[in-house]
Amino acid sequence: MVSFASRFGVYVHFPYCLSKCPYCDFASVVAAEVPHARYRDAVARELALRASEHGRPAGGVESLYFGGGTPSLWDPACVASTIETVDRLFGIAPGCEITLEANPGASDAARFGALRSAGVNRLSIGVQSFEPAILAGLGRQHSPEEAVAALRSARAAGIDNLSLDLIFGGPGQTPAMARADVERAIALGPEHLSCYGLTLEGLAEEVRLAKDVKRGRVQVPDDAAQAEMGELVREALAAAGYERYEISNYAKAGRESRHNSLYWLGREYVAAGCGAHGFRRTAGGGGYRYGNPRKPEAYLAAAEAGGAPEVERDTISPAELFEERIFLGLRLTAGFDLEAAARETVGALPAEMERRLAKLVAQGLVVREGSSLRCTERGLDYHTEVAVQLLPDETVALPVVG
Numbered sequence: 001m002v003s004f005a006s007r008f009g010v011y012v013h014f015p016y017c018l019s020k021c022p023y024c025d026f027a028s029v030v031a032a033e034v035p036h037a038r039y040r041d042a043v044a045r046e047l048a049l050r051a052s053e054h055g056r057p058a059g060g061v062e063s064l065y066f067g068g069g070t071p072s073l074w075d076p077a078c079v080a081s082t083i084e085t086v087d088r089l090f091g092i093a094p095g096c097e098i099t100l101e102a103n104p105g106a107s108d109a110a111r112f113g114a115l116r117s118a119g120v121n122r123l124s125i126g127v128q129s130f131e132p133a134i135l136a137g138l139g140r141q142h143s144p145e146e147a148v149a150a151l152r153s154a155r156a157a158g159i160d161n162l163s164l165d166l167i168f169g170g171p172g173q174t175p176a177m178a179r180a181d182v183e184r185a186i187a188l189g190p191e192h193l194s195c196y197g198l199t200l201e202g203l204a205e206e207v208r209l210a211k212d213v214k215r216g217r218v219q220v221p222d223d224a225a226q227a228e229m230g231e232l233v234r235e236a237l238a239a240a241g242y243e244r245y246e247i248s249n250y251a252k253a254g255r256e257s258r259h260n261s262l263y264w265l266g267r268e269y270v271a272a273g274c275g276a277h278g279f280r281r282t283a284g285g286g287g288y289r290y291g292n293p294r295k296p297e298a299y300l301a302a303a304e305a306g307g308a309p310e311v312e313r314d315t316i317s318p319a320e321l322f323e324e325r326i327f328l329g330l331r332l333t334a335g336f337d338l339e340a341a342a343r344e345t346v347g348a349l350p351a352e353m354e355r356r357l358a359k360l361v362a363q364g365l366v367v368r369e370g371s372s373l374r375c376t377e378r379g380l381d382y383h384t385e386v387a388v389q390l391l392p393d394e395t396v397a398l399p400v401v402g
């Protein structure tokens with residue numbers, strides 16, 4: 001159960017990395033020299049523009065998320081300045097969750113101490129695996145020892161809300177290795193874990209690892225092996241007291257990611273930085289989403305020219321937004337308020353949806369409880385198919401978030 005999803009959040013993307021991982025389709029680059037202050041100033045300019053468009057949210061910002069790229073590479077003074085900018089423009093609510101993604105290769109104790117002093121109160125550490133061969137297959141530059149050291153440094157810096165990212169299904173990984181990874185992660189006692197199966201389809205088809213697999217140069221576990229790994233991961237986490245609150249996310253009680261929960265529940269967020277996507281609702285039940293240039297130089301030049309540095313702005317109709325709410329809400333194990341989602345977008349639950357719902361309920365894939373709808377355990381395994389069967393036109397454009 002999501003104990004508290006932010007009602008309004010701000011996402012800041014930092015695109016620079018120490019090296020490019022071969023499975024990565026994020027807006028990320030390796031730069032000989034990171035333009036720390038220039039990037040800070042560009043983000044501040046964009047945030048000011050977004051604030052004038054959006055206004056100051058009632059209740060302020062309840063989650064601020066620094067994603068990447070590798071934002072733990074950013075000079076902590078620039079992170080501090082960006083937090084101050086967000087506070088000045090939007091107002092940071094008391095108890096705001098301020099998360100920063102950290103790479104074990106850019107995670108020394110002094111850096112974490114400075115980030116904590118700047119206001120960061122949650123770190124999401126990209127461990128991915130504790131097995132050197134698996135890390136090498138994923139192209140990660142850090143060692144298992146560095147991952148453990150990063151966690152210890154975070155604790156020593158006073159961060160009491162830690163999330164670890166694991167990937168299963170990488171080259172050469174067996175189900176037993178996936179299980180050993182999650183057990184090592186549990187032993188470190190993070191409050192939250194994100195465990196994603198490696199994806200080399202859809203948006204990720206163009207990444208280097210996907211091409212190597214297609215050409216037969218690299219082998220990854222097949223779907224059945226990846227499904228077995230998923231099951232082992234779920235079992236181990238449940239036994240250790242982590243609740244699966246979203247398809248791929250697990251938390252100790254009250255430690256669900258507030259920021260990601262706002263995506264899953266269709267709340268609004270402002271986004272700034274290279275490759276970032278923001279979302280705002282509009283009167284009448286629809287909304288719009290904007291996306292910034294993925295290349296840092298293009299982003300910096302556009303922000304410095306003074307305009308909104310975006311390359312896309314899509315209007316979302318009430319019907320499309322309703323479809324998104326269904327698709328994303330069904331990712332949560334507790335589900336979402338289907339009738340409220342219909343009221344806020346298309347006005348009321350479409351009558352013909354009742355027939356589709358009844359069929360899915362009869363198949364044991366979803367459960368209706370009052371006005372809410374959720375997938376069963378089995379339904380979660382077929383989440384996309386379940387959502388698509390429910391939608392009026394049986395098509396869904398997957399939303400880009402963050």
Ligand code: SF4
Nearest residue numbers: 017020021024028069
């Ligand atoms: S560290 Fe993360 S963002 Fe950077 S290249 Fe690797 S996967 Fe992509």
